[in-house]
Amino acid sequence: MLSRLVFVSANALKSSGPLGAGLVQASRSLQTSSQSLAPVPPLPEKGGKTRHGIIPEELFQFLYPKTGVTGPYMLGTGLLVYMLSKEIYVINHETFVAASIGGVFIYAVKKFGPQVAAFADKLNEEKVAKAQEVKDLAMTSLTQAIEEEKKEQWRVEGRSMLFDAKRNNVAMILETNYRERLHMVTNEVKRRLDYQIALQDLHRRAHMSHSIFHNKINLNCTQFPKNDIKITSIAKCITDLKALAKATQAKATV
Amino acid sequence: MLCFPGALTQRRLGQVTLRELPDWLVLKSPRRPRDAIDMVQRGWQWYYRRYIDVKKGGVGGVAMLLAGYCVLSYVWTYPHLKRDRWRKYH
Numbered sequence: 001m002l003s004r005l006v007f008v009s010a011n012a013l014k015s016s017g018p019l020g021a022g023l024v025q026a027s028r029s030l031q032t033s034s035q036s037l038a039p040v041p042p043l044p045e046k047g048g049k050t051r052h053g054i055i056p057e058e059l060f061q062f063l064y065p066k067t068g069v070t071g072p073y074m075l076g077t078g079l080l081v082y083m084l085s086k087e088i089y090v091i092n093h094e095t096f097v098a099a100s101i102g103g104v105f106i107y108a109v110k111k112f113g114p115q116v117a118a119f120a121d122k123l124n125e126e127k128v129a130k131a132q133e134v135k136d137l138a139m140t141s142l143t144q145a146i147e148e149e150k151k152e153q154w155r156v157e158g159r160s161m162l163f164d165a166k167r168n169n170v171a172m173i174l175e176t177n178y179r180e181r182l183h184m185v186t187n188e189v190k191r192r193l194d195y196q197i198a199l200q201d202l203h204r205r206a207h208m209s210h211s212i213f214h215n216k217i218n219l220n221c222t223q224f225p226k227n228d229i230k231i232t233s234i235a236k237c238i239t240d241l242k243a244l245a246k247a248t249q250a251k252a253t254v
Numbered sequence: 255m256l257c258f259p260g261a262l263t264q265r266r267l268g269q270v271t272l273r274e275l276p277d278w279l280v281l282k283s284p285r286r287p288r289d290a291i292d293m294v295q296r297g298w299q300w301y302y303r304r305y306i307d308v309k310k311g312g313v314g315g316v317a318m319l320l321a322g323y324c325v326l327s328y329v330w331t332y333p334h335l336k337r338d339r340w341r342k343y344h
Contacts, residue, residue: 043307043308043309044308044309045308045309045310046308046309046310046311046312047304047305047306047308047310047311047312047314047315048304048305048314049314050305050312050314050317050318053312053313053314053317053318054314054317054318054321056314056318087339088332089328090332090335090336090338090339092335092338092339098324109313109317113313117310121310124309
């Protein structure tokens with residue numbers, strides 16, 4: 001979890017400038033020089049395992065087939081006793097300093113380790129969440145743009161139909177205009193013909209009424225002289241009128 | 255026993271037999287300073303990626319570096335410590 005904090009602070013230190021943790025700076029600068037892949041693979045969840053914090057697990061696995069579980073511990077004890085007895089490791093005042101510093105370090109790690117780990121995890125998660133948010137926003141906006149683009153394409157497809165509809169509209173308007181004018185023409189012609197007919201009708205009626213009037217007078221004058229031949233003369237008058245009417249009708253229709 | 259791949263140059267340390275060890279060391283030793291720097295960088299990259307550049311790292315990543323620093327500085331000051339002890343307790 002210390003390395004977690006180191007990793008989290010690396011970004012802050014890089015921007016701040018001063019070499020607070022020199023090794024972090026070195027690691028960052030060295031890392032940028034290596035080759036980078038475009039879709040960066042995700043970080044591994046857990047690092048290499050270590051036992052008691054400083055001895056890699058691989059040593060224990062390496063010695064397990066030959067010496068069992070206690071092998072590495074015996075090796076460590078033997079090495080320590082050898083170095084102490086041969087005074088390869090000299091005990092002086094610095095030993096006590098180192099021991100006390102080591103003790104404080106171990107106590108601090110044991111006590112505050114999980115809290116620091118949780119804090120670093122929270123920072124990491126916040127960063128990841130922010131990046132994820134940006135990515136999600138970009139994704140949604142892009143998908144929306146794709147949708148709208150598809151809609152526009154669909155609309156373009158209907159353009160030919162639009163032109164057909166417009167053409168139909170224009171044709172209909174032309175047709176309506178033509179028919180309107182046709183109606184107007186027929187109406188006008190009919191009006192003129194009606195006028196002529198009415199005129200002829202008037203002429204005929206005038207003729208008929210005039211002739212009837214004249215015939216009536218003639219009939220009244222011719223009726224007086226003979227009584228016994230009144231009926232025959234009336235009949236003769238009626239037939240004469242009919243003939244006259246027929247003649248005028250023929251003249252009118254002509 | 256286990257059969258190792260052919261050429262001596264391509265094997266890693268775990269695959270080299272004891273008999274071939276000196277030749278392998280001569281083969282892998284850096285010839286130019288550039289090679290030495292490259293080796294150091296590769297080693298550091300391996301360590302960094304394995305122990306520090308992970309989502310949930312432990313104390314081991316940094317603690318091993320500190321322990322190594324302690325050991326290395328003791329090794330470098332050992333001659334002085336040796337003479338110091340002889341001076342005090344001769």
